[in-house]
Amino acid sequence: MNTVITIGRQYGSAGREIGQKVAEYFDIKYYDKDLLTRAAKESGFCEEMIQNHDERPTNSFLYNLVMDTYSFGYNNSSFVDMPISHKVFLAQFDTIKKIADEGPCVIVGRCADYALADRANVIDLFIFGNEECKIKRVMELYGLTEAKAKDMMIKKDKQRQSYYNYYSSKKWGRADSYDLCINSSVLGVEGTVKLITQYVEDFEKKNYKKAAN
Template identity: 40%
Template structure:
């Protein structure tokens, strides 16, 4: 693997994308960032981690804390109001900072593939699998019913695709936007990680 390699993983909900990232981190001995980004974004935005968690990869763009854009708050300067766009810019800044702090690292989601697209050794992968396999995985890992799993998949995939499409102007899941598309139902987590390792050399 080349020095200063960045691996970005986008994933359908329930496809095991996070598990692939964690395994890559273990095998390559490099940092893995997913939910760990939350605390950094919360600190830099002066917002709670709960707020950031509820708004990251969310399909809500036109509202500020559920208040329509254009609404004026008496005595509050516009620049002091946290908008989804500002939160995205802070998150992008944090991703750039984390990428520069390490020789190599791994990011899952959060449009990192586009945020870091100009990085010399940035590779992007999309992990996907059929809905039936994702439902089975969520039933096993999250302890939910098949009906709940199906609902969670539909909602989360919609939020992730809408968020990604809005902020990057690139279609989420479009094969042309990634180095490789990997069907984890066919490869399994272990082989998916091996495919990525072999690809980046």
């Protein structure tokens, strides 16, 4: 196993649970919120600050300047003057690359697919679901009314979409931004996990044959 799996997900689609089960199946590491802890440690930012800006959109500054700064490193003058939200993004971006260098794993959210776009051993997935199923899941998980669950779902997805579209050169949730998009409402959590593991195993076989030739 040499594959890094990135998972983008709609709120309530069970993307996190699916990612955990895929990681368990392959016996590889799983990164979600703990990625923030590591990014905080490695960047020197406090963890609370990184959590406050996690997958949240920003309206200030230009995307190009962010990427130019990433190319030049943390110590240049542009980085010093950069908004906190951009510094947090760069810290996460850097941590994602380091994590992928360490071996196969599952990384949920945080533009991981974009951070690793130049690597051949990465599979990018997007998990979505039917609105009714997602609302029901959010209601059960957090004990919310249907109206509150729907509001939370819409708000979270808007945040994720804005964040992804701002920092990456692709569109959140659009099929051509990923290798595989799956409606988890159709197969359920276990069925979706089974589909993903089969896909990854076939991907590994193909890459193994290519390397052997």
